[in-house]
Amino acid sequence: MKKTTATAAKTAKDRGILVFENTSEVIRAENLLKQHDRSIRVMGPPPEIRTGCDLVIAFPLIEGLEILRLLEAENISPLQVVPVTGPLLEPVNIFFTTDYGQFLMVQAANMKITVDQTSLRVVNVSGGGCPDVPYLAAEMVGKRLDEAPSPRSIGHTLCGYALQLAYEEIVRKCSR
Amino acid sequence: MFAVVGTVPDKNFPLRSGPVCLSGGKLIMGDRRGDLRVPVNRGTPALLASAFQVCQFFDAPPPTAYLVGDIGTGTGSRSLYAYLEEKIAGECFTSLTFHYIQPDVDWHNRVLFAAAQMAEPPVLIADAGFMYAAKMSGQAGAYEIFTPDIGELAFLADADAPHPFYTRGFIFHEPERAPELVSQAFKHDNAARYLLVKGKTDIVADATGVTDSVTEPVVSAMEAIGGTGDIITGLLAAFTALGHDSRRACIYASTVARMAGALAVPDPGSPVVDIIRHIPRGLEQFFSKNNADK
Numbered sequence: 170m171k172k173t174t175a176t177a178a179k180t181a182k183d184r185g186i187l188v189f190e191n192t193s194e195v196i197r198a199e200n201l202l203k204q205h206d207r208s209i210r211v212m213g214p215p216p217e218i219r220t221g222c223d224l225v226i227a228f229p230l231i232e233g234l235e236i237l238r239l240l241e242a243e244n245i246s247p248l249q250v251v252p253v254t255g256p257l258l259e260p261v262n263i264f265f266t267t268d269y270g271q272f273l274m275v276q277a278a279n280m281k282i283t284v285d286q287t288s289l290r291v292v293n294v295s296g297g298g299c300p301d302v303p304y305l306a307a308e309m310v311g312k313r314l315d316e317a318p319s320p321r322s323i324g325h326t327l328c329g330y331a332l333q334l335a336y337e338e339i340v341r342k343c344s345r
Numbered sequence: 346m347f348a349v350v351g352t353v354p355d356k357n358f359p360l361r362s363g364p365v366c367l368s369g370g371k372l373i374m375g376d377r378r379g380d381l382r383v384p385v386n387r388g389t390p391a392l393l394a395s396a397f398q399v400c401q402f403f404d405a406p407p408p409t410a411y412l413v414g415d416i417g418t419g420t421g422s423r424s425l426y427a428y429l430e431e432k433i434a435g436e437c438f439t440s441l442t443f444h445y446i447q448p449d450v451d452w453h454n455r456v457l458f459a460a461a462q463m464a465e466p467p468v469l470i471a472d473a474g475f476m477y478a479a480k481m482s483g484q485a486g487a488y489e490i491f492t493p494d495i496g497e498l499a500f501l502a503d504a505d506a507p508h509p510f511y512t513r514g515f516i517f518h519e520p521e522r523a524p525e526l527v528s529q530a531f532k533h534d535n536a537a538r539y540l541l542v543k544g545k546t547d548i549v550a551d552a553t554g555v556t557d558s559v560t561e562p563v564v565s566a567m568e569a570i571g572g573t574g575d576i577i578t579g580l581l582a583a584f585t586a587l588g589h590d591s592r593r594a595c596i597y598a599s600t601v602a603r604m605a606g607a608l609a610v611p612d613p614g615s616p617v618v619d620i621i622r623h624i625p626r627g628l629e630q631f632f633s634k635n636n637a638d639k
Contacts, residue, residue, distance in 0.1 A: 182450055182481045182482070182483075183449065183451075183478070183481050183507060185507075229419075230507055230508060231447060231449070232419065235418070252511055253507075254505055254506075255505040255506070255507070255511070261509070261510060261512055267568070267569070269565070269566065269612075269613050271612070271613075272569065272612065272613035272614060274568070274569045274613060276496065278496055278509045278510050278512060279494065279496040279497050279500070279509035280496075281568070281569065283569040283613045283614070285614060292569075292613060292614030293570055293614060294387075294571050295387070295568075295569060295570060295571035295572070295574070296494060296496065296571075296574075297473070298445060298448070298472070298473030298474035298475075298476065298477050299447060299448065299473075299474050300352040300354065300415035300417050300419075300422060300446065300474065301354075301416055301417020302387075302388070302417075303353075303354035303386065303387050303388035303389075303445065303571075304416040304417055305417075306354075306386065306571050307386060310571075325416070325417030325418055325419075326417050326447070327508045327511075328474075328509075328510070329417060330510055331509065331510045
């Protein structure tokens with residue numbers, strides 16, 4: 170094991186950055202997220218960030234889906250949401266599709282969703298590693314695509330976000 | 346004795362630790378406060394149910410579970426991390442398997458440090474969210490085995506990605522490129538001593554590259570079924586606890602999972618518990634066909 174201590178400084182590797190148009194948006198977002206007990210910090214932007222104001226909000230990247238939902242409910246829209254480790258990184262945008270005949274599976278990043286093409290029911294959700302994945306599966310499996318809650322509406326994490334992308338893709342494919 | 350750490354998708358499920366068993370398709374966790382029954386759909390309950398099947402088959406002690414309810418808010422996970430930081434150093438397990446838990450690098454480091462204080466440091470296996478945190482922490486080398494799928498292998502191979510969601514597009518997670526991704530993961534110190542990559546072909550790899558591939562039996566529907574990766578990790582945890590070396594445990598876990606899958610004859614809509622039910626027969630077939638060392 171590499172040297173570590175129980176009191177290791179809070180690492181930035183699992184943080185994300187919310188970039189806003191202006192400082193007043195930053196302050197509104199900061200107040201809102203603190204009211205919801207989110208572990209956030211206002212800081213200066215990294216040099217790779219060329220847009221927005223000179224303040225950004227660092228947040229636990231894994232909680233991105235829930236944080237965006239909180240902001241959206243108050244009509245606060247960040248210009249960008251990026252990881253601290255790589256502000257130029259973008260969400261995965263490659264989908265893999267497997268057609269089993271009766272069933273269709275779409276994978277986005279580490280998440281897969283499978284639908285019965287006859288009934289359009291979600292029959293399985295697999296992959297992922299965050300705790301909302303089993304929860305999302307429990308809420309979605311067995312329901313028709315147009316009845317099932319979207320991962321965006323009830324998920325909390327980046328795995329939930331990846332499932333949302335796979336869900337949108339499979340809805341698109343099934344509506345053709 | 347081995348332990349598994351993870352979550353249950355029920356925000357009201359309390360933090361509990363103790364041995365588990367499988368009965369009537371439910372995972373049972375009992376203590377003086379009464380029994381808790383957990384459906385075995387996917388995730389950590391599926392892992393524990395699979396591990397239990399191996400223990401029962403070999404008449405070995407059941408797995409000890411550290412479980413808490415968490416639906417993705419991280420609240421339950423943080424309480425479990427804190428509990429482990431306080432308690433784990435005083436425990437005695439041959440292996441510790443970490444599974445679905447909210448990835449948090451700081452908490453990961455605290456728990457890893459506490460585990461290193463155990464009188465006999467256990468074999469560490471990480472899958473799912475805890476594996477993400479292990480990679481991000483830069484402490485992957487402290488682990489004996491990671492069990493990624495091909496998408497997660499691409500994440501381990503990408504030095505910059507903080508989560509599989511941000512794996513860069515030019516690092517294609519295509520099965521045929523798995524050896525290259527394995528090499529990158531080790532190059533960037535983002536791999537455990539062994540990787541068991543779960544997919545159409547299951548791959549066992551170490552720092553020298555791919556050492557073993559498991560392709561048979563082919564049960565193509567298993568890829569779509571939520572929880573099949575959890576079966577493999579559960580079998581792996583149990584085989585490791587039974588004393589098999591890591592490489593052999595990986596091969597056994599992969600093959601027995603496939604055999605149980607073939608016996609279940611699933612379709613992509615089947616629930617994972619249908620496959621878990623067939624693990625005892627899969628074990629029977631595997632050890633008789635291969636005359637393998639139990």
